[in-house]
Amino acid sequence: MSHSFRVLRVDQLSVRFRLPDATVAAVTDVTFSLPAGECLALVGESGCGKSVLASALLGLLPGNAEIRGGALLDEVDLLSCGEKVLARSIRGRRVGLVPQSPAAHLTPVRTVRAQLEETTHVLGTARPDRRAAARRYADRAHLDASHLNRYPHQLSGGLAQRAATALALAGEPWLLLADEPTTGLDRRLVDATMDELARLRDNGHGILLITHDLAAARRVADRVAVMYASRIVEIAPTAQLFDSPRHPYTAALLDALPDRRFRPLPGFPPELSRLPDGCAFAPRCSRTDPDCALLPKLAPVGDGDVACHHPLGG
Amino acid sequence: MALTAHQITVRYGRHQVLDRVDFTVPEATTIGLAGPSGCGKSTLARVLALLHKPSSGTVSIGGHHTPGWRHRAPRQLRTRVAIVFQQPRLAVDPRLRLRDIILEPLHATGLGADASARLPALTGPVGLTAELLDRRPHEVSDGQLQRACLARALALQPRYLICDEMTTMLDASTQAHLVAVVQEYQQRTGAGVLAISHDPVLLDRWADATLTWPLTGVALP
Numbered sequence: 001m002s003h004s005f006r007v008l009r010v011d012q013l014s015v016r017f018r019l020p021d022a023t024v025a026a027v028t029d030v031t032f033s034l035p036a037g038e039c040l041a042l043v044g045e046s047g048c049g050k051s052v053l054a055s056a057l058l059g060l061l062p063g064n065a066e067i068r069g070g071a072l073l074d075e076v077d078l079l080s081c082g083e084k085v086l087a088r089s090i091r092g093r094r095v096g097l098v099p100q101s102p103a104a105h106l107t108p109v110r111t112v113r114a115q116l117e118e119t120t121h122v123l124g125t126a127r128p129d130r131r132a133a134a135r136r137y138a139d140r141a142h143l144d145a146s147h148l149n150r151y152p153h154q155l156s157g158g159l160a161q162r163a164a165t166a167l168a169l170a171g172e173p174w175l176l177l178a179d180e181p182t183t184g185l186d187r188r189l190v191d192a193t194m195d196e197l198a199r200l201r202d203n204g205h206g207i208l209l210i211t212h213d214l215a216a217a218r219r220v221a222d223r224v225a226v227m228y229a230s231r232i233v234e235i236a237p238t239a240q241l242f243d244s245p246r247h248p249y250t251a252a253l254l255d256a257l258p259d260r261r262f263r264p265l266p267g268f269p270p271e272l273s274r275l276p277d278g279c280a281f282a283p284r285c286s287r288t289d290p291d292c293a294l295l296p297k298l299a300p301v302g303d304g305d306v307a308c309h310h311p312l313g314g
Numbered sequence: 315m316a317l318t319a320h321q322i323t324v325r326y327g328r329h330q331v332l333d334r335v336d337f338t339v340p341e342a343t344t345i346g347l348a349g350p351s352g353c354g355k356s357t358l359a360r361v362l363a364l365l366h367k368p369s370s371g372t373v374s375i376g377g378h379h380t381p382g383w384r385h386r387a388p389r390q391l392r393t394r395v396a397i398v399f400q401q402p403r404l405a406v407d408p409r410l411r412l413r414d415i416i417l418e419p420l421h422a423t424g425l426g427a428d429a430s431a432r433l434p435a436l437t438g439p440v441g442l443t444a445e446l447l448d449r450r451p452h453e454v455s456d457g458q459l460q461r462a463c464l465a466r467a468l469a470l471q472p473r474y475l476i477c478d479e480m481t482t483m484l485d486a487s488t489q490a491h492l493v494a495v496v497q498e499y500q501q502r503t504g505a506g507v508l509a510i511s512h513d514p515v516l517l518d519r520w521a522d523a524t525l526t527w528p529l530t531g532v533a534l535p
Contacts, residue, residue, distance in 0.1 A: 044485075045457070045485040045487060045488070046455045046456050046457050046484070046485055046488075047455040047457075156351070156352065157351050157352070183482075183483065185351065186350050186351045186512030186513075187512055187513050187514065188350060188512075189350075189351065212484070212485040212486075214486055252487070253485075253486055253487060254486075256485075256486040256487040256489065256490040257486050257490075258489070258490070258493075258513070258515050258516045258518070258519040258520070259515045259519075262490050262493070262519050263490055264487045264488070264489075264490040264491035264494060265487040267441075268441070268443075268458075
């Protein structure tokens, strides 16, 4: 596979939802790029805007969403290309979705083979070749061919995850968008799923992993972006982010892990409909001072970027 | 005193999930239970909470054998055990406000008269603010809803608390907070806690002793 020139560039992307009595700022000024052969993990507490960002990239936002900024996949502008282009040449073909809950993603009354063959058919494989194609994608997702004739309820969580991944691979997309792919799986299966994603990354796929599981992100990601209250507050190479976090929020989130200090952050994240003008983390932060009333910009610190007036260790 | 399962066997159709399992949760102790998905941990939890009638076997609570299951168990026994489930959205009535979800056990057991007075003591520790209490489940995050489920479980001051993958859906910060609330309750009241999780790192940090599935001749501390 030659994907060397392929890249997703997200530039100052913002998403707003207008409600009768409020405006929800779900994503604000998010900028990153993700080339093929790399895995970027997007982590943060529930409700910070991670999944809205993913939906925006796939054109799956509801009608009341207002989007600003840019998102270029190769040379296609995902935000302005329109539903027709998204449906015909983006979803499934350039971007594959590895879903949150494979058991709910698969059709319960049809076998894995039937679903895989249907998907390859829709994506343009001629009828005589479908059977071989189904086997090929199952193979690529490490799903043994003996499971193809099974129904979803006959598959364990790990096998269902592989079946869903095989479906995502059926259109030969280079970019895989994995939205909380490990929710509800046990640690062994989480690790196995992350190792599968690492293998796909090594085969040349770009992977955007959205998760709240920091241990899972650490296992596979090359870079990690931490989202808080709709903004990316820190983005850095994985080792640096886990070993010497620069944003106080990143440090506090890591401190909450059971193998670290197991100490919760005080308070709640702010409502996305009532974000402050300054730093949104300031009310929960121990380093707050009057500077924090001014919104911090994402700026280089070490090998990463941090949006903080008083970054740690710098 | 303890919450004890004797020789529990559970079958779903022809599929046998538990085979003559003995299990004990002593008071004043946190027992961890680890094991892969689908091994029967949650079934055991439901039996211990008297929510599932096993094919055979008995449960005793503080030395009293339970004469029935679900609504057939006497209220004084039933309310001594509380449970928190993995998915808060499936565990609440979506039409109720958080306040009413938390107070439901008090109303259901005839303690509704001073329910509102007891609300702050239930919601303070789990970190729910007055404004959140007026919302319905679809207006709060999974983490906030699970906080309400934990407050509800503690409403009747159970002697035994079962946490069945309580924090699996939650971010690290909410997990650390809720576990701290359960630990504080356990130490303050001397309750027995069964913490079920597939995360051995979490159980190492949380439980006094951890048992790993399959259960054979369970030894206790």
